[in-house]
Amino acid sequence: MIRCHQIGPVIQFIMGRVINGQLIRAMACYYIDGLLIDSGTIHVSAELAGAFSGLPIHTLVNTHHHEDHIGNNSWFQKHRKLGPALAHPLAVPIIEKSSPTILPLPEYRLKTWGDPPASRAQVIGSEIITENYRFKVLETPGHSPDHISLLEAEQGWLFAGDLYFGEKVIEIHQDEDPNNMLNSLMKLLQYDFEYLFCSSGKVLQGDTRQAILAKIAFWEEQRAQIRFFHKQGLEAEEIRDRLYGPETPLYEKCEEELGKIHLVQAFLKGIDHQ
Numbered sequence: 259m260i261r262c263h264q265i266g267p268v269i270q271f272i273m274g275r276v277i278n279g280q281l282i283r284a285m286a287c288y289y290i291d292g293l294l295i296d297s298g299t300i301h302v303s304a305e306l307a308g309a310f311s312g313l314p315i316h317t318l319v320n321t322h323h324h325e326d327h328i329g330n331n332s333w334f335q336k337h338r339k340l341g342p343a344l345a346h347p348l349a350v351p352i353i354e355k356s357s358p359t360i361l362p363l364p365e366y367r368l369k370t371w372g373d374p375p376a377s378r379a380q381v382i383g384s385e386i387i388t389e390n391y392r393f394k395v396l397e398t399p400g401h402s403p404d405h406i407s408l409l410e411a412e413q414g415w416l417f418a419g420d421l422y423f424g425e426k427v428i429e430i431h432q433d434e435d436p437n438n439m440l441n442s443l444m445k446l447l448q449y450d451f452e453y454l455f456c457s458s459g460k461v462l463q464g465d466t467r468q469a470i471l472a473k474i475a476f477w478e479e480q481r482a483q484i485r486f487f488h489k490q491g492l493e494a495e496e497i498r499d500r501l502y503g504p505e506t507p508l509y510e511k512c513e514e515e516l517g518k519i520h521l522v523q524a525f526l527k528g529i530d531h532q
C-alpha cells in the first residue's frame with residue numbers, strides 16, 4: 259500500500275505491505291522538488307507508477323542501506339531513468355551488490371520489507387541542490403554506520419531517516435549503536451530546523467529541538483542506570499528485567515533482532531566488570 263500526504267511542498271509516501279488487512283511496519287519516503295529521499299519497500303513496486311505519476315524525479319538519495327530504504331532503487335532507475343542513488347560511502351557497495359551482501363535477511367524482514375535487488379549507487383557529496391532548495395548532507399551514524407540526514411536550512415527541514423524514531427525507545431536492533439546515535443542526535447542540535455521528517459512516517463513540527471533533547475536525556479538516563487546496575491554485579495538480562503521487564507512478543511517475531519536486551523548490551527559495550 260502507498261499513501262500520500264502533502265506537508266507544504268514536501269510529499270510523504272507511506273509505504274508498506276498489507277497482511278490480513280493490516281499495514282505492517284510501514285516506512286516513509288519523501289519527495290521534494292525532484293528529489294526522492296529513499297525508495298521504499300519492494301513489496302509496493304507495482305503501485306509506484308501510479309503513485310509517482312506526473313512527478314518529475316531527478317535525484318534519488320538513500321539515507322542508509324536497509325532494505326526498506328533501497329528496495330525500489332532499481333525500479334526508479336529502470337522506469338524513471340534515474341541515475342545512481344546517492345548514499346554514504348559505506349552504503350554504496352552494499353546497494354550495488356545483489357542482496358546476498360546483506361543476506362541472510364531473517365524471514366520476518368523478507369516478509370515485511372522484501373529482498374532489495376542490486377541497483378546503481380554513487381557516493382553522495384556534501385550537499386544536494388534542487389531547483390529551489392539546497393540540502394546539506396549530515397553524517398548521522400548509529401542506526402547504521404552508513405546513515406545520513408538531509409538538512410534544508412532555509413526551510414527548516416530535517417530529513418532524519420531512522421535516527422530519531424521516538425523519544426522513549428527501549429527496544430533497538432541488535433546492530434544499532436545507541437552511543438553513536440546519541441552523538442548524531444547531539445550533532446543535529448548544532449542546526450536550526452522546524453520540521454523533523456522521519457522514515458517511520460512521523461513528522462514533528464515546532465519545537466523539534468526539544469524533542470531531540472528529550473530523547474537524548476532519556477537515553478542518557480537509561481545508560482546511567484544500566485551502568486549503575488552493571489556495577490552492582492547484575493547481568494544484562496537481569497538489568498533488562500529490572501528496568502524494562504521481559505521482552506515483548508515482538509522479540510520472538512523479529513527473530514531476536516529487535517529487543518530491550520540490545521539497548522542494555524549496547525550501553526554496556528566497553529564497560530569492564532568491576
Ligand SMILES: [Fe+2]
Binds near residue numbers: 322324401420
Ligand atoms: Fe533502517
